[in-house]
Amino acid sequence: DIRMTQSPSSLSASVGDRVTITCRASRTITNYLNWYQQKPGKAPKLLIYGASNLQSGVPSRFSGSGSGTDFTLTISSLQPEDFATYYCQQSYSSVTFGQGTRLEIE
Amino acid sequence: QLHVQESGPGLVKPSETLSLTCTVSGGSISSVSFYYAWIRQSPEKGLEWIGAIHYSGSTHFNPSLQSRVSISLDTSKKQFSLRLSSVTAADTAVYYCNMGRVGIDVWGPGTTVTVSS
Numbered sequence: 016d017i018r019m020t021q022s023p024s025s026l027s028a029s030v031g032d033r034v035t036i037t038c039r040a041s042r043t044i045t046n047y048l049n050w051y052q053q054k055p056g057k058a059p060k061l062l063i064y065g066a067s068n069l070q071s072g073v074p075s076r077f078s079g080s081g082s083g084t085d086f087t088l089t090i091s092s093l094q095p096e097d098f099a100t101y102y103c104q105q106s107y108s109s110v111t112f113g114q115g116t117r118l119e120i121e
Numbered sequence: 122q123l124h125v126q127e128s129g130p131g132l133v134k135p136s137e138t139l140s141l142t143c144t145v146s147g148g149s150i151s152s153v154s155f156y157y158a159w160i161r162q163s164p165e166k167g168l169e170w171i172g173a174i175h176y177s178g179s180t181h182f183n184p185s186l187q188s189r190v191s192i193s194l195d196t197s198k199k200q201f202s203l204r205l206s207s208v209t210a211a212d213t214a215v216y217y218c219n220m221g222r223v224g225i226d227v228w229g230p231g232t233t234v235t236v237s238s
Binding site: 016057058059060061064065070071102104109110111112114115 | 158167168173181183184185221223224226228229230231
């Protein structure tokens with residue numbers, strides 16, 4: 016199994032801040048990496064696919080980068096609706112998720 | 122706009138088989154590009170991919186669940202289904218159905234399944 020490790024596990028930030036979340040794969044996954052946002056009681060929502068492609072309808076303040084084993088999700092200017100839990104997911108070999116990063120209001 | 126919705130029993134007894142159905146609405150289910158997947162989430166394990174079936178009929182399963190899982194697709198009913206056998210308390214989770222292809226990713230609202238006698 017490919018293990019996905021996110022850091023940090025939780026993060027406090029303020030509206031307007033720039034935030035970066037990191038995801039590391041236990042071995043190379045080329046660019047088979049997606050980022051999801053999940054709010055309490057809701058299903059995950061796809062933000063970024065293929066490491067850096069913005070899903071239709073997702074605000075441009077979200078961006079993704081990386082390849083191989085190291086990836087980042089960046090939110091350029093936090094909005095109130097962005098406080099949620101974020102997950103990375105690899106689909107290079109089977110499918111596995113990171114443990115999540117909880118983004119909280121500071 | 123595609124929508125998917127899970128349905129099935131919310132309570133399953135240990136050692137029995139969990140069966141869930143996902144119904145698709147708002148668009149065509151028939152595309153060679155689509156996959157149809159099941160994912161579950163629990164506080165203990167987080168998000169866990171169970172498996173998927175492609176429109177071609179090929180299936181792929183989480184290696185840790187492979188011996189207990191089957192997924193089927195019925196395009197005439199616009200449904201796909203999950204069966205998980207020999208369940209234990211560790212299978213208690215919110216179960217999501219999910220379908221998509223590049224650029225499309227649709228999730229159901231989730232259904233809670235509890236394994237208990």
